[in-house]
Amino acid sequence: MAGPGAKDTSFAADRLRLDKWLWQARFFKSRTLAAEAISAGHVRVNGSRITRPGRDVTPGDTLTFAAGGRIRVVCILALGARRGPASEAQALFLDLEAGARPATPIPLD
Numbered sequence: 808m809a810g811p812g813a814k815d816t817s818f819a820a821d822r823l824r825l826d827k828w829l830w831q832a833r834f835f836k837s838r839t840l841a842a843e844a845i846s847a848g849h850v851r852v853n854g855s856r857i858t859r860p861g862r863d864v865t866p867g868d869t870l871t872f873a874a875g876g877r878i879r880v881v882c883i884l885a886l887g888a889r890r891g892p893a894s895e896a897q898a899l900f901l902d903l904e905a906g907a908r909p910a911t912p913i914p915l916d
Contacts, residue, residue: 823886825852825870826860831887833896834874849873869903880904 823831826841829850835841842860844850850857851871852864864870868883881900890896 821886822863822865824860825850825857825862825864828864828883828886828899829870829872831890831896832881832899833890833893834872834879844872844874870900878904 826838826845829835829841829845830838835844838860845860845862846858848856848858849872852862853869854871864883864886866883866885869880870883871878871880873879880903882903883899884901885899887896887899
């Protein structure tokens with residue numbers, strides 16, 4: 808039985824800290840770097856500027872931020888359980904950049 812100061816973890820599976828998600832999805836090399844970018848106001852969630860690294864994100868949220876020398880726009884598809892390999896990290900988001908979408912083949916009829 809949990810004491811009076813125990814946290815409710817029933818929502819833990821459907822929410823994750825923004826800095827932790829950015830780190831798990833491999834956009835930043837450390838949570839500290841992710842937190843610094845967020846605190847500096849360089850990250851937007853659903854169009855709103857965020858300055859709290861501890862802000863919760865959920866699947867379906869859209870993030871806009873600078874990483875790797877370019878502006879990234881991604882939609883969160885899933886929350887990670889750990890910082891895994893790159894292939895696992897790529898399954899956490901959908902890249903919404905115009906140049907990142909796969910080209911549709913043009914019929915040669």
